[in-house]
Amino acid sequence: MDMIYVIAYDIGTTGVKTCLFGIGEKIELIAGVHEGYGLYMVENGGAEQDENEWWNAMCSTTKKLFDSADVKPSDINGISFCSQMQGLVLVDESGSAVRRPMSYMDQRAVGEIKEGIAHGIQVAGANVFKLVKSLIITGAASTSVKDPVWKYKWVERNEPQNFERTHKWLDVKEYLICRCTGKFVMTEDSAFATLLYDTRDGKRGWSMELCKMYGVRPEHLPDVIKSTDVAGYLTRGASEALGLVHDIPVFGGGGDASLIGIGAGCVETGDTHIYLGTSGWVSTIVDRQKVDVSKMIAAIVGAQSEHYNYFAEMETAGKCLEWVKDHxxxxxxxxxxxxxxxxxxxxxxxxxxxxxxxx
Known part of the structure; x- marks a missing residue:
């Protein structure tokens, strides 16, 4: 069979890993380039990144891919993404970020989570009535200050001018898909990670009930696609910046929590993998949603249809080791x-x- 060539961008916390794969009778890694970028810690627990640093790193690594590969940019059949999750990238109608993206590590929204869910009769730090409603609709709940909805509410309260300029709420790879295609979309796993996505059979989609409960504007939420869907096609401007041919299909891809398990070969019910990177987790494939509220473990929507990742996470793992090394x-x-x-x-x-x- 003829070889199909694809580029995959792994948008991590500290850098992008850009890889060129050949797909024939087997999948072959032909070339890979890494480039780092900043993680900016700001006062009161803030953690931000620069969207232009993501994009510039994508552009420079893409061009370097072809230095050592016997493949031309015109041979590329498609591009896709793996990415950090639960970031908050608010963009205007042109797709430009209205403020610097907030990392999944950002924990400034202490006041917002207390006002939003951590009050009244509580279970595991969450208002019992709101907790139950969220568990019924999504199978999980926004009980961490790092969850995206509280970042969204923090911007609404503290940066009203930026909030009013907001057209759509995107995650990290969704911002880069938008920059590649001009389309505002979010894959199912990213949509679930907002904890505003109804996962019940026959009702999959944004939950207007949860939007109302949290005070989220539904018009800020983008269209939801599957990880395997074509999100759009590379625009002429993006193709020139990346050094590729325009109109290449851009696929939705998935978040790191969704795709690392697949990459590790954990695709059948009961398969388990352990991941250690900047963050860390233990994840098992299950065929239905389940949740352990007391231990903060939940089955999350992944890249595979009709499968869930029962997911126990440490927000910082290798980053702690790096801190010990440095300090x-x-x-x-x-x-x-x-x-x-x-x-x-x-x-x-x-x-x-x-x-x-x-x-």
Whole structure:
């Protein structure tokens, strides 16, 4: 069979991994390029990123893909995304961000979550009546200050001018899909991650009941597509910036929590994988939605139809190790022993400080 060439963008917390795959009798990784970008910690628990840094990193890595590959830009048959989830990117009618995107790590909305759900008779820190309603409709609930709806409400309260300029609420990869195609969409897994998406059979779609409960404007919510759907086609402007041919189909793709399990081969009911990156989780494939409110574990909508990921998450995992390396390892536990890098020491065979810490 003829080889099909596709580009996949993994939009992580600290950088983009841009990969060129050939699909024939098997899937082959032909080339890959990584480029980092910033994560900006601001006062009161804020965590933001720069949408132009995402885009610029996509553009530069795409062009570098072809330096070492015997493939031309005109050979590319499609592009898609894997991405961090539960960010908040508010855009105007032209698709431009009205403010810097808020990362899933942002936790400024303490007042908003307290006013919105953490009051009255509570179970697991949430108003019991609102909790039950949300569990019935979505199978989960916005009980963390990091959930996107509270970021949305924070902007509404603290930045009313930006809020009034908002046309659509997008997640990270959805912003980049918009920049590629001009289309405002959200894949099902991203829509579910807002915890405003009705997952009940026959009712799948944005829940007007939950929008009313949380005070979300329904007109801000984009059209929902499947991960395998074509979201749109690469515009001439985007194709010139990326160094690709215009009108290439752009697929919805999925969030990291949806696609990492598939990449690990966990696709059947009962399959389990453990992920450790900037964040971390344990996830098991189940065939129906379930939730453990006391342990904050829920079955989330994934990229596979009629399958759910029963998902226990740590918001920060490898990021904590990085913090220890940068802030504790040098002095408090004398990991360097002397004022020289362990990788340069004749007494050790460690390639990096991470290796030394692991030992």
């Amino acid at each position: 504790l390892a040098l002095d408090e536990i004398d990991i360097y022993l002397e004022k020289r890098h362990v990788a340069e020491s004749k007494e050790t065979l460690y390639a990096s400080l991470y290796d030394y810490l692991m030992e």
